[in-house]
Amino acid sequence: MTAQSAASPASTAYRGEVTFADQDRILVLDFGGQTAQLIARRVREQNVLCQMVRFDLSAARIKELKPKGIILSGGPASVYEAGSPHPDPEVFKLGIPTLGICYGLQLCAQALGGVVAPGDKREFGLATCEVDTTNPLFKDVPQSQRVWMSHGDQVLNLSELFDSIGHTSTCPHAAAQHKTLPMYGLQFHPEVTHTQFGGQILKNFVRNICGCTGTWNIETLIEREITSIRARVGKRRVICGLSGGVDSSVVAALLFRAIGSQLSCIFVNNGLLRKGEAEEVSYEFGDHFKVDLHVADARELFLTELAGVTDPQKKRKIIGKLFIDVFKDEAKSIPDAHFLAQGTLYPDVIESGANPDGPAATIKAHHNVGGLPAELGFELIEPLRDFFKDEVRRMGEALGLPEQLVWRHPFPGPGLAVRCLGEITEERLQVLRECDAILIEELRAANLYREIQQAFAVLLPVQTVGVMGDARTYESTIALRAVTTDDFMTADWFRMPHDLLQKISTRITNSVRGVNRVVYDISSKPPSTIEWE
Numbered sequence: 001m002t003a004q005s006a007a008s009p010a011s012t013a014y015r016g017e018v019t020f021a022d023q024d025r026i027l028v029l030d031f032g033g034q035t036a037q038l039i040a041r042r043v044r045e046q047n048v049l050c051q052m053v054r055f056d057l058s059a060a061r062i063k064e065l066k067p068k069g070i071i072l073s074g075g076p077a078s079v080y081e082a083g084s085p086h087p088d089p090e091v092f093k094l095g096i097p098t099l100g101i102c103y104g105l106q107l108c109a110q111a112l113g114g115v116v117a118p119g120d121k122r123e124f125g126l127a128t129c130e131v132d133t134t135n136p137l138f139k140d141v142p143q144s145q146r147v148w149m150s151h152g153d154q155v156l157n158l159s160e161l162f163d164s165i166g167h168t169s170t171c172p173h174a175a176a177q178h179k180t181l182p183m184y185g186l187q188f189h190p191e192v193t194h195t196q197f198g199g200q201i202l203k204n205f206v207r208n209i210c211g212c213t214g215t216w217n218i219e220t221l222i223e224r225e226i227t228s229i230r231a232r233v234g235k236r237r238v239i240c241g242l243s244g245g246v247d248s249s250v251v252a253a254l255l256f257r258a259i260g261s262q263l264s265c266i267f268v269n270n271g272l273l274r275k276g277e278a279e280e281v282s283y284e285f286g287d288h289f290k291v292d293l294h295v296a297d298a299r300e301l302f303l304t305e306l307a308g309v310t311d312p313q314k315k316r317k318i319i320g321k322l323f324i325d326v327f328k329d330e331a332k333s334i335p336d337a338h339f340l341a342q343g344t345l346y347p348d349v350i351e352s353g354a355n356p357d358g359p360a361a362t363i364k365a366h367h368n369v370g371g372l373p374a375e376l377g378f379e380l381i382e383p384l385r386d387f388f389k390d391e392v393r394r395m396g397e398a399l400g401l402p403e404q405l406v407w408r409h410p411f412p413g414p415g416l417a418v419r420c421l422g423e424i425t426e427e428r429l430q431v432l433r434e435c436d437a438i439l440i441e442e443l444r445a446a447n448l449y450r451e452i453q454q455a456f457a458v459l460l461p462v463q464t465v466g467v468m469g470d471a472r473t474y475e476s477t478i479a480l481r482a483v484t485t486d487d488f489m490t491a492d493w494f495r496m497p498h499d500l501l502q503k504i505s506t507r508i509t510n511s512v513r514g515v516n517r518v519v520y521d522i523s524s525k526p527p528s529t530i531e532w533e
């Protein structure tokens, strides 16, 4: 996500309406589990609209939203602890099919008279679960399967209320069905990929048990968005900030499809972009789509203001402020603009707490936000507010954006400034750009780019000794970083094949003047961060 695409304080355009009123929908009551968002993503992969909502959303509001099913997520608390999150007890009387996952199962059990207590030991990790394949929840899955367990509590009298439909060697009710209500519970997490058939189990719940038809698909979504953009915008003009990243590109492509020449795009070239990025934006939106594209070439301004600055937070501040100034100036050249489009995504909305139905902003206090301030005076339009990143990428593909752009790794708003450690000069940026381009090119050639969520080069402020021919050199060091991650909050370093590392290193030291050493970063997050600054 880039600075332009992040949620801004002005993005609370929620009016209490039920969006997508005619769609089958599943609600996930979020009890703070780390993988709660994954539940919503997995359900949406079944072409079913799934929304995350506050754990204590009133049963009356839930009724208004007309869900075909409710999923209670896992969570870190214990249901018997004072102050632990509980749903409105009326939720259990709605007669809507319900699936409780882990903590969610314990809540269901407790609300219906079960006794929850700490287990003998915490169960965490992989287990083999034997399931009853005649139960609709386990249609088309094998009887024995690998599941991911993570729980400390257990329901003592579960068997009085629920029939067991799955067990592990230590957990007799790893999966359970209520004796009379349309209610299911799983002690394991179907939403994580470690659970072998988790996707199928969730599919069974939403399709077979809740009866969702699965019409939430990208083409119809695009059509709906286009209709609603046209209705809202009328004959007025929309400005869209382009960053080169996927979110703002999809917003622009969508708006262009909806309102054509009423769209004006602003692209601020801050001189801190990757190799070829500015040209690509100009080509894609200017030459190809023929959008009214305004390029603000502010490279010199940024370089001048950043000269001599080495502190990363200072760099961020300067860049953030300049970006707004330049954007504002450029926007003045589009006097009839009424709307400002932003690439706010569903996770931003969830995490910013901007939607009163949505879960509270509990987990993510993150610096990956920025964006444009409300005082620019435009009305905000955020056509991606209902979508997850993977859906946005699929939209991008369907809108005809090139694969390379749609699947591009995220790039921080301050760009190469936070990857050029120490002082920023055009010469150093040039070295970094070349090395970064080699890394990305080789990852693409090895078909690994899409297996990695973020990869980049970092120019270190250290010179080391090397030898070239008969001469000693004293030149720069480049660090390569590649990580795999689900949500960028935690990340693992990518186990890059040694041959590939060798190839990249050789290409860099042979072809980039000024670099005589390449190192590979093998730190995970935590304790490290993804970026170096």
Ligand code: XMP
Residues within 6 Å of the ligand: 001, 002, 003, 316, 367, 368, 369, 370, 410, 411, 412, 413, 414, 454, 488, 525, 528, 529, 530, 531, 532
């Ligand atoms: P860290 O380094 O915190 O990065 O592990 C997590 C994600 O956030 C991105 N990042 C930023 N994005 N402005 C941004 O727009 C920033 O200042 C910034 N710093 C880090 C980083 O690229 C990664 O995807």
